Amino acid sequence: MIKLITTDMDGTLLDENSNLPESFTEVLNLIREKDVKLVIASGRPYATLQTNFGPMAKYLSYITDNGALVFHNNELIFKDVMSKDIVQDILKKAKTIDNTTVVLCGVECAYIENCSDEYLEEIKKYYVNYEVVDDLTKVNDDIIKVTICDLETSAKNSNTILEPLFEDKLNVVVAGPLWLDIMNKTVNKGTALKKIMDTLDIAKDEVMAFGDYYNDIEMLNQAEHSFVMKNAPEDMKQHAKYIAESNEDYGVLGAIMEHVILA
Missing domain, CATH: 3.30.1240.10 (Hypothetical Protein, Haloacid Dehalogenase-like Hydrolase; Chain: A; domain 2)
Structure with a gap:
C-alpha cells in the first residue's frame, strides 16, 4: 500500500506554464483522507514552494534545493552546508x-x-x-x-x-x-527522501515517485513505484518502472488517481 508520494515540480507536476493542475487540491484532499503523505521535491527553495502551494502548503513536506534542505511538518529537519x-x-x-x-x-x-x-x-x-x-x-x-x-x-x-x-x-x-x-556530494533528492522515509518509518515498497529530469534519478531509485513523465528526455525513461502521461496531460494526478485513490 502506498503511504508516501513524492513528485518533482517543473516538467512533472506543473504544466508548461508552471501552473498547478486545477484539480490538485481535490486530489491532495483525497490522499490525505487515506493518510498518504505528499512530498514536493524540487530545485526550488522553500519560500518559493510555500508561495506556489498557498493555503495547501502546510499539508506538504518538502525536499528543496535538490535535496540540500528537508522540511517536514513545517520544520527544517536536515540541511547540508557547503564549505x-x-x-x-x-x-x-x-x-x-x-x-x-x-x-x-x-x-x-x-x-x-x-x-x-x-x-x-x-x-x-x-x-x-x-x-x-x-x-x-x-x-x-x-x-x-x-x-x-x-x-x-x-x-x-x-x-x-x-x-x-x-x-x-x-x-x-x-x-x-x-x-x-x-x-x-551527499546531496540529492534520493538522500533527502530517505530522511523523510526514515522519519515516518516508510519502506521503499510504500513509496511512489515522479520525475522528469536528471536531478530526479536518485529519488526515483528510492521508490518501488517509480514514474518518469512521457515528456522527459528519452534517456531518462530507463530510470523508472513506469511512464506517466505528460505534465501537460496531468500525468502525476492521473497516476495517483489510478494507483492510490481508486486502487
Missing part, C-alpha cells in the same frame, strides 16, 4: 563562463549580482526571496547550493566546463534546460 572554500572555487570558475549568471542559495535567501532583465526574469520564476549584492564572493551566509542560470543551455555549456572540474568533490547536475546545480 566556504569550495563555494569560492566554484564562483571563480563560473564567472568565466559566457552566457551565464550565478545564484548562491542560502537557507532563507538567494543571492545574485546585478544581471540583465533576461536572467532576472528566469531567476524570479524560482526565487521569491533574493538579494542583489555587489560581490557574491563576499556573501556571509551558509550556502547549500550554487546554481548557474545558463541561457546557452546548461547541458551543452556550463555543465561541460564545471562537471569535469568538480565531479569528484561535488554533485554537479543538470537540473533543467537553463539550470545547473552544484551541491555537496
Whole structure:
C-alpha cells in the first residue's frame, strides 16, 4: 500500500506554464483522507514552494534545493552546508563562463549580482526571496547550493566546463534546460527522501515517485513505484518502472488517481 508520494515540480507536476493542475487540491484532499503523505521535491527553495502551494502548503513536506534542505511538518529537519572554500572555487570558475549568471542559495535567501532583465526574469520564476549584492564572493551566509542560470543551455555549456572540474568533490547536475546545480556530494533528492522515509518509518515498497529530469534519478531509485513523465528526455525513461502521461496531460494526478485513490 502506498503511504508516501513524492513528485518533482517543473516538467512533472506543473504544466508548461508552471501552473498547478486545477484539480490538485481535490486530489491532495483525497490522499490525505487515506493518510498518504505528499512530498514536493524540487530545485526550488522553500519560500518559493510555500508561495506556489498557498493555503495547501502546510499539508506538504518538502525536499528543496535538490535535496540540500528537508522540511517536514513545517520544520527544517536536515540541511547540508557547503564549505566556504569550495563555494569560492566554484564562483571563480563560473564567472568565466559566457552566457551565464550565478545564484548562491542560502537557507532563507538567494543571492545574485546585478544581471540583465533576461536572467532576472528566469531567476524570479524560482526565487521569491533574493538579494542583489555587489560581490557574491563576499556573501556571509551558509550556502547549500550554487546554481548557474545558463541561457546557452546548461547541458551543452556550463555543465561541460564545471562537471569535469568538480565531479569528484561535488554533485554537479543538470537540473533543467537553463539550470545547473552544484551541491555537496551527499546531496540529492534520493538522500533527502530517505530522511523523510526514515522519519515516518516508510519502506521503499510504500513509496511512489515522479520525475522528469536528471536531478530526479536518485529519488526515483528510492521508490518501488517509480514514474518518469512521457515528456522527459528519452534517456531518462530507463530510470523508472513506469511512464506517466505528460505534465501537460496531468500525468502525476492521473497516476495517483489510478494507483492510490481508486486502487
